[in-house]
Amino acid sequence: GQQVMQIPQYQHVQEGEDFTTYCNSSTTLSNIQWYKQRPGGHPVFLIQLVKSGEVKKQKRLTFQFGEAKKNSSLHITATQTTDVGTYFCAGPRSNDYKLSFGAGTTVTVRA
């Protein structure tokens, strides 16, 4: 079945540095969504990408959808302590369009 894979599983970042987390699907996706879950909290929708090669920015966060619509990335610049949490990507399953979540990238920040 369809799998959504995310790397790295853990990302330890020095405050002020940049990092990128990657999401790959075994099948072409109609769209990809990104969520953030703070420690002890629930996932919160960040963004949805639909078009091939699409790039969207939210302040220090840059989201990209691959040309083949099978991969995506989230790049955070000048990491802050408020960026701590787990970032999940999710794509609709091809058979029923229900979301399949990646394993998530858990980000910790060193001040």
Added chain:
Amino acid sequence: GAVVSQHPSWVICKSGTSVKIECRSLDFQATTMFWYRQFPKQSLMLMATSNEGSKATYEQGVEKDKFLINHASLTLSTLTVTSAHPEDSSFYICSAENWDGGGTIYFGEGSWLTVV
């Protein structure tokens, strides 16, 4: 903005008892809600899809008689964990899609279940 409320946030129950968790969409109607289970430091695993006015659809491997789902109205879905056992202890979280809001998915705050 759109909000999905889940209750209770925390529940401890004795082994063999049943526990009901509610999921409400507070300012939008949701014909479909989703129930997930999340183990510590792991991803969200879809358990079932709750359909208003019809039976829920369960993912492979999820026992429908153990995890009863009722979607009685356009704003409320309930998950009942029946005859709970310690291995059912987990974080249960629901989500609902706000079609009037462009299809954005909103998650509830989640419910921590501990079975002792």
